[in-house]
Amino acid sequence: MTVNQRRGLYGVIVGFIINLVCDLILGVNVEVYKGIATFNVLWMIDVFFVPFGVGYVTSRIYGVKGGRYVACLPPLLLRPLSYLYLHYIAHPMGDFFLQLNLYYWGPMLILVVESANFGGIIGEVMAGVLGKKPQKKTELSV
DSSP, X not given: OOHHHHHHHHHHHHHHHHXXXXXXXXXXXXXXXXXXXXXXXXXXXXXXXXXXXXXXXXXXXXXXXXXXXXXXXXXXHHHHHHHHHIIIIIOSSSOHHHHOOHHHHHHXXXXXXXXXXXXXXXXXXXXXXXXXXXXXXXXXXX
């Protein structure tokens, strides 16, 4: 495993943990649709600001070009796991599909991943990896 792969793995793990802890603290289930009552301030924080911060942190830990792509992984891994948890463990019986349909969950997944992507772009800019030109290797002749 190369250094960049290790940093990417650490970044994804740290971002996943931050995202999970923030979800638990806020107490919001992005996957559950409760009508217009779904869209409140905590929901907006959990959909837009938490993934932005997670993407920023993940990209900064990764620290090389491509951090904006690695920043999308923590929410992209967490949202399906959260869905499976809610479907099979939290609501094993009952009409959970009426609370969560894929027509709602798909756009929510896209919003969360795009927020993380924006955070990843800002993280790359702040780390200074965008705009750098690769250095040319020169041979020294003796």
